Amino acid sequence: MPKAKSSIQVKNRRASFDYEFLETYTAGIQLAGTEIKSIRAGKVSLQDAYCYFAGNQLFVRGMNIAQYHWGSWGQHEPARDRRLLLTKRELRHLFQADKQKGLTIVAVKLFIADNGYAKLVIALAKGKHEWDKRQSIKEKDTRRELERGGY
16 A cells, blocks of 8 residues: 655745756755654755765754654654765765765755655756845746736
8 A cells, every 4th residue: 555645845935046056966865763754744954055065975954853742661763863864976076076065964854755754856956146036036036926916
């Protein structure tokens, strides 16, 4: 019997405003204890989440998974760094790109896949300048006006 489709999708809306995404990857997350239950309950924050390399492994820092309400002694630490699971080829490519000046790896979206595992969409990103942010706001406003039937 197939599993029910999950509607859990946590987005980092601030990342698309502050960064221009060059490439995106879908990575698995190494979770411990009651973390998956908190994710399924929607108690996750990706605000200020970014990725860094320690050795040849990629970790996400700043992702906050709240403690599970019904958990007891086996609770997890909410703000710990979590290892991301990618292929060696993807890790090598991201490691080379991360060394370049002006590029960073940010967490964009967290979702539950069809097989029941938590997946994190990460992006190789370049920071926007102030005028780029103003341009993004202007484009969003004009798009909204056109959808409303204005102009």
